[in-house]
Amino acid sequence: MPDKSPANKTPDATRRSERSRRAILDAALELVGEVGFTKLTIEAIAARAGVGKQTIYRWWPSKAAVLFEACVPEGVDPAAIELPDTGDLEADLKTVLRATVDELTSERLEAATRALTAETQNDAELGRALTAKVLEPQLQAYVRRLRAAQRTGQVAADIDLRIALELLVGPLFHRWQTRTLPLTHAYADTVVELTLRGLAPR
Amino acid sequence: MPDKSPANKTPDATRRSERSRRAILDAALELVGEVGFTKLTIEAIAARAGVGKQTIYRWWPSKAAVLFEACVPEGVDPAAIELPDTGDLEADLKTVLRATVDELTSERLEAATRALTAETQNDAELGRALTAKVLEPQLQAYVRRLRAAQRTGQVAADIDLRIALELLVGPLFHRWQTRTLPLTHAYADTVVELTLRGLAPR
Numbered sequence: 033m034p035d036k037s038p039a040n041k042t043p044d045a046t047r048r049s050e051r052s053r054r055a056i057l058d059a060a061l062e063l064v065g066e067v068g069f070t071k072l073t074i075e076a077i078a079a080r081a082g083v084g085k086q087t088i089y090r091w092w093p094s095k096a097a098v099l100f101e102a103c104v105p106e107g108v109d110p111a112a113i114e115l116p117d118t119g120d121l122e123a124d125l126k127t128v129l130r131a132t133v134d135e136l137t138s139e140r141l142e143a144a145t146r147a148l149t150a151e152t153q154n155d156a157e158l159g160r161a162l163t164a165k166v167l168e169p170q171l172q173a174y175v176r177r178l179r180a181a182q183r184t185g186q187v188a189a190d191i192d193l194r195i196a197l198e199l200l201v202g203p204l205f206h207r208w209q210t211r212t213l214p215l216t217h218a219y220a221d222t223v224v225e226l227t228l229r230g231l232a233p234r
Numbered sequence: 235m236p237d238k239s240p241a242n243k244t245p246d247a248t249r250r251s252e253r254s255r256r257a258i259l260d261a262a263l264e265l266v267g268e269v270g271f272t273k274l275t276i277e278a279i280a281a282r283a284g285v286g287k288q289t290i291y292r293w294w295p296s297k298a299a300v301l302f303e304a305c306v307p308e309g310v311d312p313a314a315i316e317l318p319d320t321g322d323l324e325a326d327l328k329t330v331l332r333a334t335v336d337e338l339t340s341e342r343l344e345a346a347t348r349a350l351t352a353e354t355q356n357d358a359e360l361g362r363a364l365t366a367k368v369l370e371p372q373l374q375a376y377v378r379r380l381r382a383a384q385r386t387g388q389v390a391a392d393i394d395l396r397i398a399l400e401l402l403v404g405p406l407f408h409r410w411q412t413r414t415l416p417l418t419h420a421y422a423d424t425v426v427e428l429t430l431r432g433l434a435p436r
Contacts, residue, residue: 070272070354157413159412160413167412200407205408209354226398231428
């Protein structure tokens with residue numbers, strides 16, 4: 033990961049570094065969608081990004097590490113992700129799941145996300161690393177938002193929140209992976225509505 | 235697919251055919267778990283099964299076709315699958331989802347299922363074919379069981395049953411794929427209980 037602090041660089045060098053870094057992440061996303069994870073190489077990423085491969089090796093230990101960083105939205109620290117909390121749980125979850133629908137179906141990310149999903153099935157170690165670094169912080173943000181909803185009485189106190197969040201995200205990923213029916217905002221909304229009925233205090 | 239009718243064969247020939255067929259399906263399942271879909275070859279399946287590769291080409295058009303048949307439980311016509319209907323929806327769905335947990339975590343099938351899941355992400359055409367031939371008939375069985383439950387008043391009349399079934403199966407596949415937490419019968423039971431609360435008439 034590049035050193036973003038300008039302390040020991042001129043402003044121009046910092047700007048060039050940031051431009052190279054962005055070009056490398058974009059190239060990695062494009063290429064993994066085109067050739068899959070197995071055939072992805074640091075050499076090809078470097079060529080597409082217009083940098084030397086030593087530049088990549090200096091900042092990342094592996095192609096997986098490059099891709100992990102490329103999958104996290106720019107400027108976002110996965111550990112600091114929070115779901116919106118306007119006090120209206122249903123509205124907040126719809127906002128989040130609609131954004132997930134947009135990401136899963138985005139032209140820029142879909143092929144890369146499918147290639148990484150595939151590779152996490154073939155390579156359990158990579159799968160566990162991706163889950164720990166990219167997915168788990170997001171799931172923890174769901175747990176915190178749902179816990180707040182328990183405190184305000186919108187979710188029953190006895191609900192296992194790890195299961196509750198899977199009721200929300202599981203259906204979206206299932207439909208996306210199996211390509212059975214269109215993945216839309218209306219679908220995300222219905223998943224939220226039906227799930228919240230099940231989680232409500234009785 | 236082998237001709238199982240004994241009309242034009244001696245009983246011994248039929249028995250030998252069935253033994254070869256079973257050996258080929260088992261070999262395909264083992265090998266795809268070991269080497270993945272991309273590196274799986276008809277030659278390797280034939281060698282493992284102890285048959286000539288022409289035997290395989292005579293019965294199946296491709297390695298994908300062999301695997302599809304290997305993934306469907308022996309003697310089961312996917313189009314004829316029905317979920318249990320004892321009148322107790324919750325008990326019936328727990329039976330089905332517990333069986334899904336057992337399949338996803340079974341030593342014999344897990345590696346093959348992961349390899350096929352991976353390949354359906356890399357190859358959209360294969361994914362659509364597997365969904366249509368193996369998955370969709372099972373999803374239709376869910377729809378029929380849930381429709382029966384609507385008639386008996388256990389599920390609200392206005393529920394979209396395609397979405398209802400995804401609330402049941404989506405969380406299981408999500409947990410299995412992401413390897414976040416153990417996939418157990420207790421987990422399947424809780425998914426059924428929380429989902430049915432959300433589907434109940436109000």
